[in-house]
Amino acid sequence: MKLLPALTLAALLCLLASAFAAQTAGxxxxxxxxxxxxxxxxxxxxxxxxxxxxxxxxxxxxxxxxxxxxxxxxxxxxxxxxxxxxxxxxxxxxxxxxxxxxxxxxxxxxxxxxxxxxxxxxxxxxxxxxxxxxxxxxxxxxxxxxxxxRTSTAVEKIYAYLAAQKITKIAVLTAKDAFGQDGLEQLKALAPASGVTIAAEESLDPSGTDFSAQMFKLLEAKPQAVVVWTIGPAGAVAAKNFAELPGAKPLLVQCHGQPSPKYLELAGAAAEGTLMPGTKLMAAGQLPDSDPQKPVVxxxxxxxxxxxxxxxxxxxxxxxxxxxxxxxxxxxxxxxxxxxxxxxxxxxxxxxxxxxxxxxxxxxxxxxxxLSVDSLVMLKVEHGRFTLAQ
Amino acid sequence: MAAARARAAGTSLFALLAVLGCVLPDYELLAVSQHLFLAVNVMALNFCLGLGGQVSLAQGAFCGLGAYASALLHPELPGGSLAIAAVVATAVYALAAAVSRPLEKLGEGFLAMATLAVTLIFTNLILSLSPLTGGTAGMMVDSKLSLPFLGAITGDKPYYFLFLGLLLASVLVFARVRASRLGRALLACHDDPEAASACGVNRAAVRSLAFGLGGALSALAGMLQAHYSGFVSPGQYSLELSLKALLFLVIGGPGRILGPIAAVLLLETALSKIHFLGEARVLVHGLLLGLALLWGPVGAFRTGRAGFTNAPGAGT
Amino acid sequence: MASFTAYAVQTVNSGLALGSVYGLMALGFSLIYNSSRLINFAQGELLLLCGLTLYSLTQAVQVNPIFALAAAAVCGYGAGFAMYSTTLGLSFRSSPLRQLMLTVAASLTWQGVAILVWGKKPLLLPRLLPIPAVSAGPFYLSADTAASLTMALTAAALLSLFLAKTRYGRAIRAVSMNSLAARLQGVSPTNAHALSFALAGVTAALGSMAVGPQTMLRFDMGLGLGLKGFVAASLGGYDSVWKVFAGGAILGLIEAALVLTFSAELKETLSYALLIGLLLLAKTGRSCPEKA
Known part of the structure; x- marks a missing residue:
């Protein structure tokens, strides 16, 4: 007669389960x-x-x-x-x-x-x-x-940062895909209003493996900053090529698609000092308590x-x-x-x-x-970590 | 007897496809239409490979040319779908024929590589001409195809039957050409190019004709596809399309009609059903194709030479 | 003028970095093509899998340069042989077209293995050879370039010695000249084919050591590199190790020069147009694929 208790238990369980399910009924x-x-x-x-x-x-x-x-x-x-x-x-x-x-x-x-x-x-x-x-x-x-x-939001963020650094002459390297194309259009469209001149532009194949030739050409134009616009490993490749070129170098700014631990890993030492706009996810610990996003993040x-x-x-x-x-x-x-x-x-x-x-x-x-410009922060790679850029 | 049997099998295949078109729900039809699109490209390749014995990987480029040309011409000439189709088909025919002429003397693998380069050049040109073509993102195709008696074409069923009709037309033209003097000249080039030349066949001329026919057919398929899917992007008409067409033709048997079409329909359906494999899909894809190549039906390449096998790696 | 020198130096540096890899790929390509008249579409995947295996090795144990080279050689040899046994080795009696398509299927299959085992993210193979950057006067080779070039030149030298001086090397050459005659002389074409695949695997493994630190390894990199290898082999003309290798180096230099003088947009278009032109040039005069 062990069947009865077992059945009772099962029935109880069923009831309990349906009671829980009823919480999100319908x-x-x-x-x-x-x-x-x-x-x-x-x-x-x-x-x-x-x-x-x-x-x-x-x-x-x-x-x-x-x-x-x-x-x-x-x-x-x-x-x-x-x-x-x-x-x-x-x-x-x-x-x-x-x-x-x-x-x-x-x-x-x-x-x-x-x-x-x-x-x-x-x-x-x-x-x-x-x-x-x-x-x-x-x-x-x-x-x-x-x-x-939006791409334009990220571009505005970058230009605002550059303006604060008194940088007016930049060179851009954009991917040949839809994302990079978009970036190039916005970089060009917003430049005059932000007082930035684009001294040189080059493109890269996002599945490509070496962009030192493009980087070199861009540096020949003597820009104060180089902006790279691509998602995925190509950004890290560009950073490495940039770091390997001899001579003094300007700032390297990546786009808002780049901030990820993978970038740090792939670019290694070359990532050090590079800047990029990113969501607050990447520097959650450093957000001020007044930021409404902090608890959500x-x-x-x-x-x-x-x-x-x-x-x-x-x-x-x-x-x-x-x-x-x-x-x-x-x-x-x-x-x-x-x-x-x-x-x-x-x-x-x-x-x-x-x-x-x-x-x-x-x-x-x-x-x-x-989303507005405030939704992004400028990140800087320091000691192999993303930190809020000042 | 064999011809009659093949005809009966062909008729029943098309009848089955027509019935499918009437009963399948619209979203399922979309998948079959995409397979039919590929099947037309396979038949297009069949002209130069199955008849002329030339491996081509340029099908993606020809197909893409048709798609982009139609997408760009329609806003200029609304309602002129038939005229545009005629112009596009003729232009791509001429281009494909012209491209194939100098390439005719290349051997199998080299021709494959040269035509592969044609497709890559096409893709890169589309990317470089981004003001016109929209670059990688591609562009939306808002204009509708309009045909006499049918008016503007919208919806899945009409497009399904257009694809089916185009496939049927390509099959009929192929069968017709194969049985003609031109077809026999092509088969001669395929079996032994030097002997064919010696017998007075103008190899470059007949082969470029086959290339051109295939190119025009692909362009028409591309045109349908552009208006059906409502957008064009370089990814749709890339090397992948060329490779797929070649793989399915080789698996189904170059020079045959039903084999390649069945290979496309069956294998593509099977491949689209293996979503659950997730990341293992590429591996299974490769293995499936490898197995089909090793143990699949043998095409016209060995017919007529039964019992004779080349020493391994002996070329030709 | 200073700017021109700087351009030239940069062209040489970035051109040779990838040019050496193209050269290594081209060597593998022409080895296989010469012995079996087969164009191996999966050459790039050989490089990929060898590179990924080396990557796992560097993650597991401390790897010194000698050990790395030995591991690359073993791994490349094994991979090449495995590729042979699953493509040409299975399809002697098939038409050449089917053999060609089998290498396409192999390329997909190997890619699938790479995805399953190593995932889709790019992996950075560390520099395994301690070769420093070189600069002499205005000229300048970065550490990656120097390492690639050294490896590629050594491989080419060893390969040409092997083909010229050893019994097996002579067997490969004999089969490539005339398969039937070689067989009559007691040389087994099958063994020569297998050996050429295995050697192509070794050059690909070295290629992965050269390309891994520069550009990382990713599951979909194979086809692009394989194609460049093919262009390089066509440029070099298939018949001598050094010419084939030079084809790779020249292709790398041309590409870098194109980027510097025109733009990266045109680089691919022009290098494929170059391929078509070269194939036509190479084939003029030879009416048909010659019969063995």
Whole structure:
């Protein structure tokens, strides 16, 4: 007669479980995720998915959105625009998700946007490039949002820093990809207003292996600072080539896509003294207590550690973008009051004061990013660590 | 008998694809359409490799030319899709034929490398001409294809059937050419280039014709793809496309029709289903292709020479 | 004038740094091509896997220069042989086209192994040879350049000695001249093919020691380097070790000069246009791929 107690226990457990589940009662709200988990952008896409899952779990542990849990359905886009588009359609037409988070690269973003704009699906992208929310020849962006800082924001940050250092003559080395192209356009566009002249410009192949020739040419123009605009290892290669050239050298400034422990590791001694704008994630410990982002950033880092992600993917400037996308999504859903695409879109573009890891978001119908220059800090590499530059 | 059987198999394959087009939900159709796009490129390559015996890796460049040209011409000439298609096909035909002429005398591997360089040059030019082409980010294609009787083409089904139609057309043209005097001249070049020359075949001329036909076909496929996906970027028409086309053709058997098409449809579907493998996918991809190459069906390369094998590494 | 000298010095330095690597790749390419008429698309992956193995070795134990060189040689030899047994070794009876495509499949497979074992992030191979930077008057070679050049020159010298003086070297040359005649003389073409792959593996391993500290090792670097190796081999004309090596060095110098005089935008376009031109030049007069 041991069966009876066992059955009772099982029944009790069931009750208990359903009681817990009731905390986030109701049907889950389906959110689609598109992440480049393989292909060239995998180093960004894979950690982005892990952070997205972590954030969803965190939101659900706190009771979900209006009492309903969120559920993430995600696919790998293989860093390929065609596959990203196919997967976006699968998410919407087969899985019936409410909104999409991702994809990871600008090319994929444009491909997905084509579909989401036509079919009125809110998409909060984690792509670096501005074209997805630039309008003009890149089409409308009513339904498209992105969480990483705009390129122009990063350029403004750099120019403001240079102005404070009384530097007016610079040379630029930009990648031949969409990201670098964007950087070059903004560097040129904002230079006159900031009193900066660009004395020389060169380009690099982001998968290339040696840029000393370009660096050399840039230095021949005798700039006071060299600005390098590329994501990934090419930035470290450029720093090494720069350091190896003989003679006295100006400042080396990297872009906001560069701050990561990998940069320090790959560039080694050559990283010392280089400057770059970055999110506050990279210098969380040094933030003043008055900074509204400080608690959010510290909490994010604690969660990141707790999940064991730090070991796999050491914290870098890209880490927080998926967290911010989901934070915006939750804020939008709460403001909209119902899981409806139209209402969500309207709510998203009128959100203000949402504190995320990458900054404080103030969105408007014209600005689907909502981050200002204050969301970035200037970082300087000192003794193999990122520190706040003065 | 064999020809009749092949015809029956072909008809049933296309009938099956047409039925699929009617029953599959739209987002699944998108995947099949992308496979069909690749299949057209494989058939295009079949002209120069299957008939003329020339390995080409320039298919990506020809396809991309079609896509970019159509994307750039449509805003200038709205509604003129047919005229644009004709112009693009003719221009790429002429270009491909012209490119192939001087390359004709290169041997197998060298020709592969030279045409590979053609594709790389195309990609780099697209990157360098960024004011026109949008560089790496690519550009959105907002203009719609418009055809007589059908009007502006939108939606998955119409594009699916356009791809299917283009594939059918390429199959018919291929079968026609293969059975013609030109086809026999090409096969002669393929089996023994010197003997073909000796018999009075103008090798450079017939081979450049095959190259041109393949180029034009790829360009048309690229044009459809550009308007279907709504954007063009250099990554879509890169070396990867050329390599894929070549791999599937070699696996399916150069010179044959159903083999390569079946190889594309089956293997591509299989490869798109192995998402769950995550990081192991590249490895499995490579192994799968290797196995298909080692134990897959043998193409026209050995037909007619049964029992005779070259000494290892004897060239030719 | 001072600026011109500075340009020239810089061209030589950055040109030779990669030029030596291209030269090493080209040596491997032409070894395999000469013995088996096979163009090995997976040559770059040989370099990649050898480099990554060396990387793991440096992480595990303290590596001194002699040990590093020995490890590179063993690892390259093994990798080359493994590549042979999985491509050409399996497909003697297939058409040359299938053999070519098998090396493409091998390139994917090896890349897949690299991704699974070492991941997708670039890894920095430390400098394993203690060769200092050299500067004489206005001329200047950075430490990486000096190390690459030394390694490449030594490898080329050893290889040409091996091919000229040893029994096995002569066997490879015999097979490359006339496979059938060599077989009639009791030389096994199969062994010669396997040996040429293994030697190509060794040059690739040395190449990885040269390129690793400069540019890091990443799973997708193979194809690009392999291609440059092919261009270099075509430039050198395939028939002599020194000419092939010079082809690599010249390609590196041309590329650096192109970047300095035009822009990096044009570098790739021009170097591939150069490849087509060279292939055509090399083949004029020879109407067809010659038959063994």
């Amino acid at each position: 049907e889950p709200i389906l959110i689609g995720g598109l992440f480049a988990e393989s292909g060239p952008a995998a180093f960004i896409g894979t950690p982005t998915r892990l952070v997205a899952e972590m954030t969803i779990a965190d939101i659900n542990a706190k009771g979900g959105v209006s009492g309903r849990p969120l559920k993430l359905i995600s696919y790998d886009t293989e860093s390929d625009p065609n596959i990203a588009q196919r997967m976006a359609r699968q998410l919407i037409e087969a899985d019936k998700v409410l909104a999409i988070v991702g994809p990871s690269t600008t090319g994929e973003g444009l491909a997905v946007k084509k579909y989401t704009e036509e079919n009125h699906i809110p998409a909060i992208m984690t792509v670096g490039g501005d074209p997805v929310i630039a309008g003009g020849k890149f089409g409308p962006f009513a339904w498209t949002f992105k969480t990483p800082q 510290l909490r994010f880092i604690a969660m990141y550690d707790e999940r064991g992600l730090e070991k796999q993917f050491p914290l870098n400037t890209h880490s927080g973008y998926a967290f911010d996308a989901l934070t915006l999504l939750r804020a939008g859903l709460e403001k909209a009051g119902k899981p409806d695409r139209d209402a969500l879109r309207g709510a998203l573009e009128s959100l203000t004061g949402v504190v995320g890891v990458s900054g404080v978001f103030n969105l408007t119908p014209e600005d689907h990013n909502g």
